[in-house]
Amino acid sequence: MTVGGWKYAAASVIGTSHQKSREGVCQDSHAVRYLVRPAVLAAVVSDGAGSASHAHAGSRLTCDLIMSEIADATTDQLFEQSFAHNTLGRIQARLSEEADRRGLAIRDFACTMLVAIAAPHTTAFWQIGDGAMCFGEPGAERYHYAFWPEKGDYANVTYFVTDPKAHDELQFDTVEIEAAEIALFSDGIERLALDFVAGEVHTGFFNGLFPHMRALPEGFSADLSKRIDEFLGSDRVNQRTDDDKTLVLASRIL
Amino acid sequence: MIAFEPRAGLTLYGADGRSIVLDREIAKGGEGSVWGIADKPDFVAKFYHQGLSPEQARKLGAMCRLKSEHLVKIAAWPVDLVRPTAAGVPQGFLMRRINGYSQAHLLYTPKSRRTHFPEAQLPFLLHTSVNIARAFATVHDAGQVIGDVNHGNLLVSKDAVVALIDCDSFEIIDGALRFPCPVGVPTYTPPELQGKSFSGVQRTQQHDTFGLAVLVFHMLFLGRHPFSGIFRQGQGDKTIEDAIREFRFAYSPNRGATEMDQPSWVPPLSIYPPEIANLFLRAFSAQGASGSRPSSHEWIPALEGLSHNLRRCPANESHFYFQSLASCPWCTAERATGIPMFGFTLTVIGMQGFDIVALWAQIEAVRPDESGKPIYPNDITSQFQPDPRIQETRARRRKKRILSAGSILLAILIVSPGLLPPAISIAVLIGGLVAMTTLWKQGHPGEKFAREHAIALRSYEAAYSRWDSSQPHPEAFVRTMKRLQTHRHELQELPSVRAARMVKLQAELRGKQLQRFLERFKIDKEKIAGIGQGRKNLLQAYGIEDASDVRFDIAIKGFGPALKAALWAWRLSKEQLFVFNSAEGIDPADIRALDLELAQKKAALVHALSSGPAALRQILLPWQVERSRALANLNHWSRAVAQAEVNTKELARW
Numbered sequence: 001m002t003v004g005g006w007k008y009a010a011a012s013v014i015g016t017s018h019q020k021s022r023e024g025v026c027q028d029s030h031a032v033r034y035l036v037r038p039a040v041l042a043a044v045v046s047d048g049a050g051s052a053s054h055a056h057a058g059s060r061l062t063c064d065l066i067m068s069e070i071a072d073a074t075t076d077q078l079f080e081q082s083f084a085h086n087t088l089g090r091i092q093a094r095l096s097e098e099a100d101r102r103g104l105a106i107r108d109f110a111c112t113m114l115v116a117i118a119a120p121h122t123t124a125f126w127q128i129g130d131g132a133m134c135f136g137e138p139g140a141e142r143y144h145y146a147f148w149p150e151k152g153d154y155a156n157v158t159y160f161v162t163d164p165k166a167h168d169e170l171q172f173d174t175v176e177i178e179a180a181e182i183a184l185f186s187d188g189i190e191r192l193a194l195d196f197v198a199g200e201v202h203t204g205f206f207n208g209l210f211p212h213m214r215a216l217p218e219g220f221s222a223d224l225s226k227r228i229d230e231f232l233g234s235d236r237v238n239q240r241t242d243d244d245k246t247l248v249l250a251s252r253i254l
Numbered sequence: 255m256i257a258f259e260p261r262a263g264l265t266l267y268g269a270d271g272r273s274i275v276l277d278r279e280i281a282k283g284g285e286g287s288v289w290g291i292a293d294k295p296d297f298v299a300k301f302y303h304q305g306l307s308p309e310q311a312r313k314l315g316a317m318c319r320l321k322s323e324h325l326v327k328i329a330a331w332p333v334d335l336v337r338p339t340a341a342g343v344p345q346g347f348l349m350r351r352i353n354g355y356s357q358a359h360l361l362y363t364p365k366s367r368r369t370h371f372p373e374a375q376l377p378f379l380l381h382t383s384v385n386i387a388r389a390f391a392t393v394h395d396a397g398q399v400i401g402d403v404n405h406g407n408l409l410v411s412k413d414a415v416v417a418l419i420d421c422d423s424f425e426i427i428d429g430a431l432r433f434p435c436p437v438g439v440p441t442y443t444p445p446e447l448q449g450k451s452f453s454g455v456q457r458t459q460q461h462d463t464f465g466l467a468v469l470v471f472h473m474l475f476l477g478r479h480p481f482s483g484i485f486r487q488g489q490g491d492k493t494i495e496d497a498i499r500e501f502r503f504a505y506s507p508n509r510g511a512t513e514m515d516q517p518s519w520v521p522p523l524s525i526y527p528p529e530i531a532n533l534f535l536r537a538f539s540a541q542g543a544s545g546s547r548p549s550s551h552e553w554i555p556a557l558e559g560l561s562h563n564l565r566r567c568p569a570n571e572s573h574f575y576f577q578s579l580a581s582c583p584w585c586t587a588e589r590a591t592g593i594p595m596f597g598f599t600l601t602v603i604g605m606q607g608f609d610i611v612a613l614w615a616q617i618e619a620v621r622p623d624e625s626g627k628p629i630y631p632n633d634i635t636s637q638f639q640p641d642p643r644i645q646e647t648r649a650r651r652r653k654k655r656i657l658s659a660g661s662i663l664l665a666i667l668i669v670s671p672g673l674l675p676p677a678i679s680i681a682v683l684i685g686g687l688v689a690m691t692t693l694w695k696q697g698h699p700g701e702k703f704a705r706e707h708a709i710a711l712r713s714y715e716a717a718y719s720r721w722d723s724s725q726p727h728p729e730a731f732v733r734t735m736k737r738l739q740t741h742r743h744e745l746q747e748l749p750s751v752r753a754a755r756m757v758k759l760q761a762e763l764r765g766k767q768l769q770r771f772l773e774r775f776k777i778d779k780e781k782i783a784g785i786g787q788g789r790k791n792l793l794q795a796y797g798i799e800d801a802s803d804v805r806f807d808i809a810i811k812g813f814g815p816a817l818k819a820a821l822w823a824w825r826l827s828k829e830q831l832f833v834f835n836s837a838e839g840i841d842p843a844d845i846r847a848l849d850l851e852l853a854q855k856k857a858a859l860v861h862a863l864s865s866g867p868a869a870l871r872q873i874l875l876p877w878q879v880e881r882s883r884a885l886a887n888l889n890h891w892s893r894a895v896a897q898a899e900v901n902t903k904e905l906a907r908w
Contacts, residue, residue: 017723051718053630105632105899107711158715164902165708242723 003034004120006041007216008250009224013232015188017242027052027111028186028246029059031067034219038075041118042067043248047131047186049110049160054102058095058109062161065091066115078117081172084126088113088170091161110160114184116146118250123179127171130158130187131246132194134201135179136210138253143181143201147171149190158187181210181251188245189237213251224249258338258345260289260301266336268348269318274299274336291348299336300422301346311335311344313433316426318347325396326350328389329418352417355409358386358469362405363477364595371412372597376574380561381414383473387557389416390466390550394459399425401435401457403442403465405472425457432456440495441479442468445543448499463547467537470553474530475520476587476595480505480538483514503538519590521583527563527576529556571868572596592879594872608860610745617738617863620870622727623878628888631714631895638897640904647700648907654697661689703905707898714891717884724884728877731870738866745859748852755848759840771832772802772825782824784817801828 014026027048034041046062048055069087070078077083095109112129125133125146133146159169183206185193195202216224231237232245264276276299277290286302306314317332325331330352335344360370361382367374386408393400400407402423409417425435438452444464447455471480481497483504492502497514504514505523516522523531533548533556542548560576567573567582573596575582584595665686669679777790777799785793789812796810797803804825808818 017726049715049718050722051715053632105635107631107895107899110711110715158712160711160715163708163711164704 002036003218004039004041005218005252006034006250007213007218007221007224007252008032008034008041008043008248009213009221009228010043010246010248011225011229011232012186012244012246013229015241015243015245016238018244025056026244027055027059028188028244029056029063029111030184030246030248031063032220032248032250033067035071038070038073038078039119040070040075040078041116041182041250041252042070043116043118043182043184043250045112045114045131045184045186045246045248046161047112047129047188047244047246049112049158052108052110052160052162054098054104054108055111057098058162059111061094061098061109062091062111062113065094066113070117075119078119079122079124079174084115084124084170084172085167087126088128088161088166092166095162106162110162112158112186113161114186116179116182116184116250118179118182121178122174122176123182124174125172128159128161128163128166128169130190131185132187132190133185134183134193134206135175136181136206137177138180142203143183143206144175145194145201146173146175148199149187149194180253181206181213182249183209184246184248186244186246188241188243189232189247191240192237209249210251210253213249214253258301258305260287260299260346264338266299266338266345267340267342268334268336270334271340274348286346290351296351297333297348298351299346299348306344306346309433310422312431313426314344314347314422316428316431316433317421317424320396320398320426320428322396324392328392328416329421331421347422349421352409352419355411355415355417357406358382358408358410358416359405359472359477361410362472364593368594368597371410375572375596377561377564378414379473380557382410382416383470384554384557384561385414385416386469386473387466387550387553389418390462391554393418393424394462394550397427399427399435399457399459400462400465401425401452402437402439403462403469404439405442405469406439408469441481441498443495443498444547445499445501445540448495459549460545460547463550464537464542466550466553467534467548470557471534474526475505478517478520480534483516486513486515498538501538501540501543503535506535506538519587521587525576525579525583527556527560527578530560570871588875589879592876594875610742610863613863613866614742617735617866617870620867620874622731622874622881624881626882626885628721628885629892631892631899634893635896635899638893638900641703641897641901644700644703644901644904647703647905651697652908654693658690658693658697661693662686665689700905703898703901706894707902710891710894710898714888714895717888717891721884721888724877724881728873730873731877734866734869734873738863738870741859741862741866745856745863748856748859752848752852756840756845759844759848763838763840764834767834767838768829768832769802772828773800775801775828777801780824782820784820789813789817801825 010030010032012026012028012030014024018025018027027050028046029048030043030045032041032043044063044066046059048059052058066087069083069090073083091113092106096106098104099106099108112131113127114131114133115124115126116133116135117124123135127133127147130149132149134143135146136143159166163169183193193202193205194200212224212227213221228247228249232247237245260276260279262276262278265273266276267273274294275292277292279287280290280298281288286300289299289301291297291299302310314332315335318334321331321333326333330349332347332349334348336346336348337344356370360366361374362379371378390400400418402420407418407420407423409419411417423435423437426433434453435457436452438447440448442465444461447461468480472478479494480503481492481494483491483497483502485492485497485502492500492514496502497504502512502514504512504516505520506512506514507523509515523534533553536542537547563577564574565577565579567575567585569582569585570588572594573582573584575584587595665682668674668682672679674682777785777793792810792812793799796808798808801824804821806818806822808821813821
């Protein structure tokens with residue numbers, strides 16, 4: 001089985017402030033996989049809204065639906081903005097259906113969406129809501145970000161795929177470089193990964209993570225995922241955030 | 255002239271020729287320095303960096319002559335000039351040392367009050383206010399004027415005693431001579447002097463009483479300035495100086511004239527008796543400015559009167575208020591701000607009357623109030639009706655859509671008979687298409703409602719997050735509760751601790767008697783099997799002199815197992831002779847020491863427990879306020895979301 005040389009790992013961990021109130025349910029979800037046809041690495045993170053009673057289901061459905069949409073697309077379609085909007089439309093329809101079925105409002109499934117689709121020389125990024133995505137080229141010393149998190153008047157305010165105007169808030173970009181290292185993370189660890197004073201990526205943060213991937217075998221690493229899980233649950237992270245947190249890492253640097 | 259330079263050990267001379275010796279510098283400011291004096295701990299000497307000008311020396315000289323016992327008591331009044339030689343030029347002056355006082359603002363601002371005057375409540379503030387008025391009255395009775403009234407020149411002790419400092423800036427009248435006060439602080443300056451230069455103005459006692467009224471206002475109104483409020487006219491707030499000049503007393507009931515609103519969280523003037531309210535109104539009015547401002551003497555009986563007419567709040571023992579009021583104004587202010595207004599007194603309760611059960615009931619009664627449930631949009635959407643304006647929007651849209659469909663139909667109708675040339679047919683069709691899309695777009699539904707929906711969702715999420723984070727009880731509350739539980743447990747355990755300690759003393763008593771008994775059997779004088787004089791000497795060398803010293807595991811070279819066993823058997827044989835004398839009892843001194851130790855421990859525990867209810871309430875207050883605000887905010891946005899969803903649904907209909 002080919003995985004295009006990609007190695008990847010991911011974990012979502014519940015925030016300390018939610019451990020009691022939500023009976024231990026983490027509202028973040030993620031999905032990361034190498035798809036043979038089309039030959040891309042696809043990674044998704046979705047952060048469920050605190051106010052949404054079914055945010056966990058919302059973020060799960062969103063991740064799964066995006067993965068299956070990507071698997072059904074052709075390589076040409078994948079990097080079109082229209083594909084992102086079509087996918088968003090399908091997510092909204094699916095969540096709306098789910099809400100009707102359970103006698104709820106679509107708002108009860110509110111969640112964000114971070115998507116990275118990486119082919120050898122093109123990578124597409126889509127985003128609604130907070131969290132961020134970073135990537136690096138082989139041999140480069142610095143990491144780039146896809147979209148800088150925009151903080152509105154309130155730090156807690158964000159956009160969700162369920163918003164009536166979500167299409168207006170969808171951020172889309174493609175980069176024509178070889179993104180050999182990609183990270184997606186929810187807002188719980190934004191402050192660790194991004195330097196909000198300098199307005200750039202905390203290179204030191206990723207330099208502490210990506211080199212661990214070099215020695216890994218190709219494909220999904222359960223071992224590294226376990227270590228990410230431990231890191232996200234560690235005091236170092238919990239001192240900075242009481243929110244749920246997710247980190248997805250993918251690398252194809254040897 | 256060489257500038258005078260004070261230094262430790264320097265000898266200076268007073269007016270009567272007596273010498274003083276500088277000890278060390280106590281304080282240094284922009285203007286000068288203050289020095290302690292050897293063997294005169296109650297006085298200090300003040301020097302100016304610039305030296306004393308002849309005018310200053312004359313003013314201070316006059317003040318020294320005018321000094322009185324009363325003035326020295328309430329102010330750092332100059333008492334003597336000091337000179338480098340007995341006949342030299344004065345270089346500084348002596349004044350009473352004001353020690354252990356704090357600046358007045360540390361008392362009147364609620365936050366610093368709790369740190370610097372932790373036990374000060376309204377009676378203390380009234381007492382201080384009376385003392386401030388008395389201090390002003392003393393200066394005025396002496397025919398003098400303070401001039402530069404401000405909170406920095408007023409110090410307050412832990413006993414509410416006040417002292418006016420920086421007296422060298424006072425306006426001094428010495429017979430026909432007048433020594434002016436050239437400085438002032440604008441927020442304490444009366445309207446008639448606002449904006450004027452202080453240098454040409456004659457300061458009067460009437461001017462001082464404006465500053466006095468401001469200071470008393472600070473004391474009684476949580477450190478607020480009487481002229482700081484919300485100006486209802488024009489853009490932005492008035493400066494305090496402008497408000498003073500324009501007689502805009504923010505707390506005046508005549509709001510039409512002042513055009514000012516007081517800050518909503520500060521209690522109104524009416525929480526004090528009418529006599530006090532009237533004094534403030536007179537002091538800050540235009541009439542006051544024309545000479546009828548209350549004198550410093552007038553404040554004293556009014557403030558003292560209130561001191562005798564206070565009630566203690568049943569809900570919070572740190573709150574005192576005018577007894578004619580229907581409810582506690584401080585509870586209202588605390589609910590509005592989340593800030594405790596007063597510290598609380600640690601009451602030491604007599605050991606006998608102390609009732610832990612009742613106190614613990616009080617402690618347990620302080621629970622976080624978690625009444626009030628959030629409303630979620632799903633629960634209330636059915637209660638909302640769509641915005642009536644949506645009917646209009648939809649009607650307009652229907653019209654546009656019908657026109658849109660009509661326009662393309664019309665175009666098709668025109669071209670379908672095939673009578674027109676192809677070019678014109680195409681043009682007509684294109685025209686029809688353009689009309690169709692334009693009209694359709696014009697009929698697009700209300701952007702306004704979509705925007706409202708987006709804002710409602712966004713704000714609802716923020717409100718939810720705030721509500722969510724207001725849920726856990728404050729950590730300090732949990733910690734304090736745990737500590738109080740430990741204290742209660744320790745207190746309840748005290749009798750058994752005493753019993754255990756007595757048992758221990760008793761057991762030690764047996765040991766002590768046995769020790770004394772065994773000490774009587776000197777190895778020297780005993781006959782022990784197998785142990786002759788030589789071995790006795792050896793034991794002696796190892797400090798084993800009597801039966802009490804013998805252990806079964808002694809390690810002495812030359813003492814094999816058989817000898818050791820013989821020695822131990824000897825000791826046991828003596829021990830068997832011992833009879834414990836229970837009648838002897840424990841040394842009473844030991845019991846006294848134990849009881850004293852336990853009494854101290856108990857006092858400390860009672861002390862800590864007694865302050866428990868108040869401490870817990872103080873910790874809970876800000877949490878409680880935040881919780882109810884977060885709840886109100888969440889419910890507000892829940893309703894907004896419900897309304898927006900109903901609107902959006904209605905909007906989606908044909």
